[in-house]
Amino acid sequence: MPVLTEIEDLRRLYRRRVPKMFYDYCESGSWTEQTFRDNTNDFQKIRLRQRVAVDMDNRSTATTMIGEGVTMPVALAPVGLTGMQHADGEILAARAAEAYGVPFTLSTMSICSIEDVAEHTSRPFWFQLYVMRDIDYLAGIIGRAKRAGCSALVLTLDLQILGQRHRDLKNGLSAPPRLTPGTMLDLATKWGWGAKMLRTRRRQFGNIVGHVNGVSDTRDLMRWTAERFDPQLDWEKVRKIKEMWGGKLILKGILDAEDAKIAAEIGCDAIVVSNHGGRQLDGALSSIRVLPSIVAAVGHRTEVFLDSGIRSGQDVLKALSLGARGVFIGRAYIYGLGAMGQPGVTAALEILRKELDTTMALCGRRSIRSLDRDILLVPEGFSGRWEAPPDPAPAD
Numbered sequence: 001m002p003v004l005t006e007i008e009d010l011r012r013l014y015r016r017r018v019p020k021m022f023y024d025y026c027e028s029g030s031w032t033e034q035t036f037r038d039n040t041n042d043f044q045k046i047r048l049r050q051r052v053a054v055d056m057d058n059r060s061t062a063t064t065m066i067g068e069g070v071t072m073p074v075a076l077a078p079v080g081l082t083g084m085q086h087a088d089g090e091i092l093a094a095r096a097a098e099a100y101g102v103p104f105t106l107s108t109m110s111i112c113s114i115e116d117v118a119e120h121t122s123r124p125f126w127f128q129l130y131v132m133r134d135i136d137y138l139a140g141i142i143g144r145a146k147r148a149g150c151s152a153l154v155l156t157l158d159l160q161i162l163g164q165r166h167r168d169l170k171n172g173l174s175a176p177p178r179l180t181p182g183t184m185l186d187l188a189t190k191w192g193w194g195a196k197m198l199r200t201r202r203r204q205f206g207n208i209v210g211h212v213n214g215v216s217d218t219r220d221l222m223r224w225t226a227e228r229f230d231p232q233l234d235w236e237k238v239r240k241i242k243e244m245w246g247g248k249l250i251l252k253g254i255l256d257a258e259d260a261k262i263a264a265e266i267g268c269d270a271i272v273v274s275n276h277g278g279r280q281l282d283g284a285l286s287s288i289r290v291l292p293s294i295v296a297a298v299g300h301r302t303e304v305f306l307d308s309g310i311r312s313g314q315d316v317l318k319a320l321s322l323g324a325r326g327v328f329i330g331r332a333y334i335y336g337l338g339a340m341g342q343p344g345v346t347a348a349l350e351i352l353r354k355e356l357d358t359t360m361a362l363c364g365r366r367s368i369r370s371l372d373r374d375i376l377l378v379p380e381g382f383s384g385r386w387e388a389p390p391d392p393a394p395a396d
């Protein structure tokens with residue numbers, strides 16, 4: 001067993017243990033994957049300011065997100081098909097988050113159902129909603145989330161249609177799967193994954209069972225999405241859903257200050273600055289690059305969270321120092337889950353917390369609320385205005 005000291009270690013182990021089809025589904029971005037790469041690369045461009053001889057005793061990473069106490073401001077992002085990364089994946093991730101004291105978000109596209117996750121956890125989790133054409137379905141699932149005691153609705157706005165990810169098509173995740181000798185061989189080497197999958201009964205899409213007949217695997221995912229997701233979603237509908245829900249609301253997938261202002265106007269408890277982990281509009285700016293402009297526009301009216309590209313506690317610190325009240329992590333915890341189940345998610349959280357805590361200390365800060373831009377060296381292009389990234393240098 002390798003020593004696991006960083007998120008990258010978890011990714012490597014995850015890659016060895018989970019079928020390629022699902023690894024690729026997680027690890028890809030849309031089209032050229034430019035935005036997917038920018039998300040992580042842009043964090044690297046921000047440097048930290050070392051301070052010395054500052055009392056660093058009694059540090060804490062604890063704070064709140066939408067009024068809920070958290071041991072660090074890092075929530076688990078909604079991730080579709082988590083139950084395919086590891087048997088019972090959503091339940092295991094929710095339990096790890098609960099034990100660690102951070103929020104868990106259950107995706108509409110989960111394998112385990114809302115009720116099932118609620119039954120296996122004792123603290124409220126957040127429920128992520130994709131807006132479907134069918135209003136009765138929406139009312140139904142919002143009601144289920146309420147009855148299960150979910151403490152916030154995370155409404156995702158950046159996926160009315162699915163961005164194309166080449167690898168999913170090539171791997172047969174979206175077309176009828178071609179069980180090539182290569183796929184069979186791959187599955188044969190991932191026997192631990194398969195054995196656990198065979199033992200669980202949770203192999204349907206948990207939140208859509210009974211609504212769509214016969215969707216019990218991922219084959220028809222893309223077609224299913226096109227048929228069900230609402231292409232007519234607009235701000236008026238967002239208002240309606242807010243009313244139907246009536247509780248705390250987080251609007252996810254905002255990447256532009258103008259949209260952020262409308263979101264704040266409608267009244268939400270938080271927004272998530274996100275490009276969906278580089279899986280939707282390829283060519284969009286990285287989240288960290290647009291964060292300052294959005295904080296400047298709405299930070300005084302609503303909490304601003306960020307996701308896309310967080311792979312270390314240093315990344316968390318950078319986002320918080322640029323004004324985010326918290327972050328979501330997607331892949332960073334999926335790597336841990338696929339690698340080792342629940343302890344893997346805990347390991348991912350612990351790696352991030354340690355990195356965040358140590359970095360805070362070395363920057364001369366002791367609390368989350370004390371983090372600000374003063375401890376960062378931020379290059380041009382993150383200045384808060386909408387700016388296109390600089391043109392790459394000519395090849396010769």
Ligand SMILES: Cc1cc2nc3c(=O)[nH]c(=O)nc-3n(C[C@H](O)[C@H](O)[C@H](O)COP(=O)(O)O)c2cc1C
Nearest residue numbers: 026077078079080107156276277307308309330331
């Ligand atoms: C495999 C995968 C599935 C996802 N499924 C959903 C989903 O069902 N709903 C949603 O709102 N976001 C979904 N997302 C986006 C995440 O919530 C989050 O925005 C993204 O993963 C953040 O980027 P990161 O992976 O670099 O941390 C998904 C992301 C991944 C990687």
Ligand SMILES: O=C(O)C(=O)c1ccccc1
Nearest residue numbers: 080109159162221225279
């Ligand atoms: O893959 C995704 O990013 C995602 O959000 C999704 C959308 C539709 C079905 C499954 C997952």
